[in-house]
Amino acid sequence: MNILDKIVADKFKEVALRKQLIPASQLEQSVLFDRKSPSLATALSTSNSGIIAEHKRRSPSKQVINHTLNVQDVATGYENAGVCGMSVLTDGKYFGGSLDDLLLVRAVSKFPLLRKEFIIDEYQILEAKAYGADVILLIAAVLTREEIKNFSEFAKSLGLDVLLEVHNLEELEKSIMPSLDMLGVNNRNLKTFEVSLETSKTLSTKIPDDFVKVSESGISSIDAIKELQPYGYKGFLIGENFMKTDNPGASATEFIKQLK
């Protein structure tokens, strides 16, 4: 079993338990449920830098990245840096995140928030809305075309943006549909952890212009962004490069300054 299979197998068990603890009807009563979500796709299309900065305590590929920071301080730092949005990892077992992280970040910020999660059930989309997210991630490697259609249409009905993540042409071809806002190419192979920006470059021509293109993972320099921009990428998801520092917000500020 590769790591992605393990994460997904655990996620099915976790979601089954969560559904018993908090019924969907209770999530729909969250005070955040009727909040109007700002669009990450719009923010990226109108930005010069296009940075989506991630909160990432640890990962299967790197183990511990940063366990000492306060998530609200990280969010405030990123928002002050002028990033377009923030990605909040909510998986506990593999990434050390939680839905509480999302809620804490929502309490101190206005910019678009992506719930970074392994979504395998509509219930997790209700959770995303109830805990203050504006965007959900759908990973083509773990979903059928029908699931992508159902989950993305459900997310749109709640006013959320949808970022669909692919890693190869087969995943891209099965996924293209009008209910997606952004197409993300993950430069990291989630089964082997191999990272290459060539993945974004190769797939870029196959992504229709109707979608905002996002390049994800392994981005650690201005040169990488400059290399990807000519391929039509408007969004750049960066985690470790900021989170490995003592002050991710200051690191993002410096990064964006160099992009201008």
Ligand SMILES: O=C(O)c1ccccc1NCC(=O)[C@H](O)[C@H](O)COP(=O)(O)O
């Ligand atoms: O980061 C991992 O090791 C990982 C392993 C298995 C599944 C997902 C994984 N990461 C999720 C992400 O997509 C990244 O956190 C995100 O793109 C940021 O990447 P980076 O800038 O390289 O931290």
